Amino acid sequence: MTLVLEVQQLKKRFVLHHRDGASLSVIAGLSLQVHRGECIALHGQSGRGKSTLLRCLYGNYRVDAGRVLLHQQNNVTDLARATPRTMIELRRSRIGYVSQFLRALPRVAAIDVVAEPLVAKCHDLARLSEEQHAQAWQQARTEAAVLMERLKLPSSLWPLPPSTFSGGEQQRINVARGLIKQPGLLLLDEPTASLDESNRQRVVELIQEAKQAGVAIVGVFHDEHVRDAVADRLVEI
Amino acid sequence: MSNFARQDEQALLIVNGLGHTYGGLQALKAVSFELFPGEVLAVVGESGSGKSTLLKILSSALTPTSGEIHYRSERFGKINIHQLAETRRRELARTEWGFVTQNADDGLRLGVSAGANISERLMALGVNHFGHLRDQANSWMEKVELPSARIDDLPRNFSGGMKQRLQIARNLVTHPRLVLLDEPTSGLDVSVQARLLDLLRQLVSRLDIAVVLVTHDLGVARLLAQRTIVMHRGQVVESGLTDQVLDDPQHAYTQLLVSSVLV
Numbered sequence: 001m002t003l004v005l006e007v008q009q010l011k012k013r014f015v016l017h018h019r020d021g022a023s024l025s026v027i028a029g030l031s032l033q034v035h036r037g038e039c040i041a042l043h044g045q046s047g048r049g050k051s052t053l054l055r056c057l058y059g060n061y062r063v064d065a066g067r068v069l070l071h072q073q074n075n076v077t078d079l080a081r082a083t084p085r086t087m088i089e090l091r092r093s094r095i096g097y098v099s100q101f102l103r104a105l106p107r108v109a110a111i112d113v114v115a116e117p118l119v120a121k122c123h124d125l126a127r128l129s130e131e132q133h134a135q136a137w138q139q140a141r142t143e144a145a146v147l148m149e150r151l152k153l154p155s156s157l158w159p160l161p162p163s164t165f166s167g168g169e170q171q172r173i174n175v176a177r178g179l180i181k182q183p184g185l186l187l188l189d190e191p192t193a194s195l196d197e198s199n200r201q202r203v204v205e206l207i208q209e210a211k212q213a214g215v216a217i218v219g220v221f222h223d224e225h226v227r228d229a230v231a232d233r234l235v236e237i
Numbered sequence: 238m239s240n241f242a243r244q245d246e247q248a249l250l251i252v253n254g255l256g257h258t259y260g261g262l263q264a265l266k267a268v269s270f271e272l273f274p275g276e277v278l279a280v281v282g283e284s285g286s287g288k289s290t291l292l293k294i295l296s297s298a299l300t301p302t303s304g305e306i307h308y309r310s311e312r313f314g315k316i317n318i319h320q321l322a323e324t325r326r327r328e329l330a331r332t333e334w335g336f337v338t339q340n341a342d343d344g345l346r347l348g349v350s351a352g353a354n355i356s357e358r359l360m361a362l363g364v365n366h367f368g369h370l371r372d373q374a375n376s377w378m379e380k381v382e383l384p385s386a387r388i389d390d391l392p393r394n395f396s397g398g399m400k401q402r403l404q405i406a407r408n409l410v411t412h413p414r415l416v417l418l419d420e421p422t423s424g425l426d427v428s429v430q431a432r433l434l435d436l437l438r439q440l441v442s443r444l445d446i447a448v449v450l451v452t453h454d455l456g457v458a459r460l461l462a463q464r465t466i467v468m469h470r471g472q473v474v475e476s477g478l479t480d481q482v483l484d485d486p487q488h489a490y491t492q493l494l495v496s497s498v499l500v
Contacts, residue, residue, distance in 0.1 A: 017489035018496070059478060061485040084464050084478045085273065105438070105460060106431050126275055126445030133443070 001035035003071045004185055004216035005057070010066035010080070012049070012056055026052045029066070032218075032235050034185070039207065039217035041227050044237035050220045051100065053237065054187045056080075057218065058097045059087040070094070070185065093121050097187045098178035102170040104162050111158040114148060114176045115140035121181045140180075147176040151202055167194040175203055179210055186210065188219035192226050204229045247309060249274050249447045250415060255304035257290055264290040265301070265471045274414065277441055277448040279458035279479060281494070282468035288451050289419075291468070295449060296336050296417055297326055311414065331361050335408030335416035335446075339423050341400035344407070345392050351378065351403055352388040358411045377406040381436060398429035402436065409440065418450045422457055434460055455498050459483055467491045 012027040026049040034040055042050040055061040057068060063080035070077045070090065077086065091097075096117070104113045118140040119125065128136060148158060151172040157165065162173050171194045178186060188207070192200040200223065207230045211217065221227040227234075250272040257265040265287045272278055282288045293299040295306065300319045309315050310333060313325060321329075330336075338344040345354055352374040359370055378385050381402040387395075392403055401421060408416060421437065422430040438461055441448055452458055458465050458479055465483070466476040469490040475482055486492045 014485075015487075017492050055484070060480050062477075062481060062487065084481075085276075087478055088463050105435070107435050125442050 001038065003033060004036055004038075005032075005034040005218070006067075006069040006071065007032045007057070008067040008069070010053070010056060010068065011064045012052055012061060013064055027056070027237075030237070031066075034216045034218055036184075036214045036216055037211050038232050039211055039219060039230050040233045040235050041231035042218065042220050042237050043227075043234045048237045050237050051189050054097070054189050054218065054220065057185075058095065058187055059091070060097075072184065093181075094184045095187070096178045096181060096183035096185070098174050098189060098191050100189045100193065102162060102174040104173070106163065107161055109159045110153070110162045110165070110173055111141055111144050111148065112137075113162060113173055114144035114180055117177055117181045118143060144176065144180060147180055147206075148172075150206065151176055152199065168196065168199060171195060172199065172203070175206070179206055182210065182213055182215060184214075184216065186215050186217045188217060188221075190220055190222060192221070192223055200226060246273060248272060249309050250449075251307040252295075253305055253307070255291070255294060255301050255306065257294065257299070257301045257303070263471055265294070268304070268468075268471075268473055270466060270473070270476065272415070272447050272449065274447050275442075275445045276464065277450055277462040279462035279465040280449060280451045280468060281453065281455060281458050281465055283453055283494070285470070286468040287471035288468050290471075292417060292419055292449075292451050296334075297330070308415070331358050332411045333414050335411075335413040337401070337404050337408055337416065337418045337421055339420040341392075341397065341404050344404045345400060347391065347393040349391070350389045351383065351392055351395070354392060354403055354407050355410055357407065362411065373410060377410055380440070381406045382432070396429075398425050398433060401425065401433055405436070405440070409444065409446075412444060413446065415447050415449075418448060418452075420452055420454075421450070422452075422454065430457075437461060455483055455495065467494065 008031050010027055010030045013023050013025040016022045030053065032040065042053060044050060052061060056063050057079065059079060066080065068079040070079055115137065119136050123136045125133065153169060153172055157169065162170050175191050192203050195203065204226055207217065221231065248271040252268060252270050255265055255268040268291060270278065280288050280291060294301045297318050306318045307315055308318050310329060312333065318326065336344065355374040355377050356370040359373060364370060374388060375385055378388055383399060383402055392400055395403065422433055425433065434457060450462055462479045464477065465479040466473045467482060467488065467490065475486065475488040475491045482491060483495055486495050
């Protein structure tokens with residue numbers, strides 16, 4: 001099996017300068033491996049560091065010690081030491097992250113929120129002519145529509161900014177946005193938390209398909225049924 | 238935000254060890270950063286942080302007392318902006334550089350029409366075909382969502398948001414490679430702010446412009462900038478990916494700033 005992510009002795013703490021420099025150690029030396037097409041579920045009680053770990057892998061949180069090795073065809077990158085420019089590039093094309101809450105830009109239509117990562121992955125937008133630009137967006141919106149249909153998001157919602165949607169609808173937008181670009185590594189933080197049973201099942205199917213397509217997944221799933229349906233291994237946090 | 242980073246590319250702007258002292262006061266100390274084409278860098282800080290001084294130096298309105306800034310010009314190659322001859326610097330300011338000031342009145346000619354404001358840079362470059370200038374002005378009025386019917390109106394009768402959008406059009410008409418934005422949404426109503434930020438976001442990604450965005454508003458930094466530097470008492474205390482700086486602040490001052498905001 002092809003190795004995609006290798007975490008070696010990762011340590012993460014928070015130093016609260018305005019609480020007299022109180023130091024909170026959240027992750028104290030974690031190691032794990034994820035392979036192509038594999039899904040590992042982080043398992044542990046609330047507050048033990050599961051979301052923190054996902055954010056560390058995404059570069060949203062800084063890593064204090066240890067290595068986060070992303071294996072690609074021709075090279076290995078230590079995400080814990082990567083420059084901001086490298087992280088921006090990797091997030092554009094190789095790493096996806098579905099956080100617990102949708103944070104979307106104001107005034108952007110839901111369908112564009114979903115389509116945008118695909119446009120960004122496939123095209124150097126600044127180098128496209130007006131026509132090519134319009135075409136790129138057209139194609140990405142078509143794919144976004146397919147995903148949004150599968151997640152049973154009514155087409156009447158697609159042109160609207162998602163900030164007024166229900167929690168479950170926002171979450172499905174968030175999941176669609178994370179999955180659309182089929183990244184090499186996908187980080188999922190409670191992707192089904194606000195969903196009813198039928199929508200949960202739809203998300204499970206999409207995750208299974210992503211695995212089949214070779215996406216390596218690290219996820220937090222509080223719902224046991226979802227976890228059992230998608231996870232190949234559990235990692236205790 | 239999309240940003241197709243071409244790994245082999247060279248930095249557009251290299252700021253190295255910038256320092257500035259006014260009389261006895263050190264307004265800036267050891268400021269260094271790089272900026273690549275297509276990147277938006279937010280400079281965040283409160284009053285007195287040094288960000289205004291930094292901006293004055295970047296726009297070459299002020300020469301720093303120490304350090305240097307190198308810019309990779311399309312016209313002149315790699316240059317030190319403060320050592321460049323005055324005529325060349327003015328040429329760059331009209332073509333490759335843009336500066337959107339905080340107070341739109343300072344960045345516009347209030348006594349000439351909106352269309353003339355937009356055309357000015359083109360005319361300075363020698364474009365004098367009226368039809369062509371008119372077309373460009375119309376096209377840009379549309380891009381920044383200004384009603385085309387107002388192309389011959391004087392901007393002194395425009396609202397704050399409209400003036401800002403006109404300023405943007407006026408600067409972007411020559412497709413500059415580097416744009417400085419000084420608190421672009423300050424003083425604007427919230428709905429107007431949202432519209433302006435949306436416009437900036439789209440234009441920046443479409444035109445591959447490198448932007449230095451000076452703001453005290455962390456929400457604006459999060460929305461527009463991939464990277465952020467935090468200034469405090471004239472120094473850069475933290476820098477990195479915007480979401481990392483705002484979600485996992487390391488420095489005491491950044492933590493204070495982030496925890497003080499209602500975002």
